[in-house]
Amino acid sequence: MCGLAHYFESEGLATVLVGFVREQMEAIKPARSLFLDFPMGRGMGKPNDPAFQKKVIRAAFDLLDAPAGPVLIDFPEAIPVRDGRMGYALPPDLVLSTSDIGDIDNLLAEIRAEMKELQPDYEAAVVSRGRTTVGASELQIGDLAPFVAEFLTGKIPKSPRKGLPAIPLLKLVVEDLEAYYSETRTHRDNIDDLELMGKWFWEETKAGRLLLLLEAISIASDSNVMRQIVEMSLMAPRFWSEGPLPGTSAAGW
Amino acid sequence: MTKITEMPAVARGFISNLDLPVVDEPDWTVPSPPQERRVSIVTTAAVSRRGDKPFSWLARDHRVFNKNDRDLVMTHVAVEFDRSAWQQDLNVIIPLDRLEEMANDGEIGSVADEHYSFMGAADPVTMEKSAREVAVRMKQEGVDTVFLIPI
Numbered sequence: 223m224c225g226l227a228h229y230f231e232s233e234g235l236a237t238v239l240v241g242f243v244r245e246q247m248e249a250i251k252p253a254r255s256l257f258l259d260f261p262m263g264r265g266m267g268k269p270n271d272p273a274f275q276k277k278v279i280r281a282a283f284d285l286l287d288a289p290a291g292p293v294l295i296d297f298p299e300a301i302p303v304r305d306g307r308m309g310y311a312l313p314p315d316l317v318l319s320t321s322d323i324g325d326i327d328n329l330l331a332e333i334r335a336e337m338k339e340l341q342p343d344y345e346a347a348v349v350s351r352g353r354t355t356v357g358a359s360e361l362q363i364g365d366l367a368p369f370v371a372e373f374l375t376g377k378i379p380k381s382p383r384k385g386l387p388a389i390p391l392l393k394l395v396v397e398d399l400e401a402y403y404s405e406t407r408t409h410r411d412n413i414d415d416l417e418l419m420g421k422w423f424w425e426e427t428k429a430g431r432l433l434l435l436l437e438a439i440s441i442a443s444d445s446n447v448m449r450q451i452v453e454m455s456l457m458a459p460r461f462w463s464e465g466p467l468p469g470t471s472a473a474g475w
Numbered sequence: 476m477t478k479i480t481e482m483p484a485v486a487r488g489f490i491s492n493l494d495l496p497v498v499d500e501p502d503w504t505v506p507s508p509p510q511e512r513r514v515s516i517v518t519t520a521a522v523s524r525r526g527d528k529p530f531s532w533l534a535r536d537h538r539v540f541n542k543n544d545r546d547l548v549m550t551h552v553a554v555e556f557d558r559s560a561w562q563q564d565l566n567v568i569i570p571l572d573r574l575e576e577m578a579n580d581g582e583i584g585s586v587a588d589e590h591y592s593f594m595g596a597a598d599p600v601t602m603e604k605s606a607r608e609v610a611v612r613m614k615q616e617g618v619d620t621v622f623l624i625p626i
Binding site for chain 1: 488497505545548554561563568572595623
């Protein structure tokens with residue numbers, strides 16, 4: 223993001239940037255930048271809090287009055303993060319193996335029941351917010367878990383979406399599945415707590431279990447891409463883990 | 476403050492291994508007066524209008540969305556950031572409503588019709604061509620101020 227700012231500034235556009243990693247902002251030196259001590263994914267700080275959001279924007283736009291730069295200042299309010307991590311992380315010891323897979327049809331039936339129970343609140347959330355972020359995969363909601371489950375056989379299925387291979391589609395399906403759950407829960411219980419949301423979905427729901435089994439089968443896969451998904455922490459949220467990532471050596475950590 | 480050296484192990488490993496571009500003499504554009512500013516948002520959240528082509532994992536290209544678009548989806552590859560906030564309120568990552576209010580109150584001149592999205596997981600150096608195309612398009616609609624917001 224800091225690099226993009228340089229390109230726009232060199233094109234004669236005045237830029238102002240907000241960012242979460244101060245060391246990077248210091249090193250790359252965009253013209254005007256505001257450091258935010260917030261969790262990632264929350265650039266304006268707090269959802270449904272217009273006053274706070276505007277405070278962030280005004281602090282950023284104040285930098286446009288600076289006579290010279292680069293200028294980097296800190297937004298005065300912090301939104302605390304837990305243990306230095308700016309997002310939810312699975313506990314390092316919560317790792318399933320292929321021997322945990324068991325009866326896939328039974329697991330799918332449990333997920334169907336779980337999702338059916340959530341459905342009225344999901345629909346209410348969509349009406350209330352006037353939007354949903356579910357749907358990046360373009361699969362029907364009822365087809366999300368079954369598509370993931372196809373991978374549990376150890377084979378990579380055919381993509382049902384023209385122009386998008388199965389593994390990139392799988393990534394979007396995982397996102398859609400999680401979004402269905404978290405959009406529902408944040409609305410139903412009127413909560414905004416990323417740690418609680420991650421813990422609930424990944425550690426307590428049947429859909430979360432399905433995705434941990436997907437991680438297990440990915441580690442054992444012959445496909446380099448499937449293994450890389452785990453090793454790069456692109457599927458299960460382990461980026462903020464004390465490590466090591468499943469399937470990797472602990473040597474580097 | 477979360478410092479890289481104090482981050483948990485996996486994140487520390489990823490972030491500290493990134494190659495950071497060093498700019499010796501950064502450009503500086505003099506901003507226009509506040510009431511004349513026309514503002515466009517650039518996000519690296521890899522959001523796009525529903526039905527647009529998803530971002531690839533190391534995408535160099537960008538997507539365009541209108542200031543009235545609210546039906547956006549995200550195809551970002553990384554999982555290190557929280558999705559639940561933008562699910563609740565688009566303005567927490569792309570504050571179009573806040574900017575519109577500020578334009579109505581005269582704090583800024585106007586909100587651009589078009590806003591732009593990139594894939595934050597990709598190396599910005601690979602996005603230069605696309606960013607310069609965006610700059611041309613911005614200037615064509617009178618934008619003079621860019622608000623960059625990461626995810």
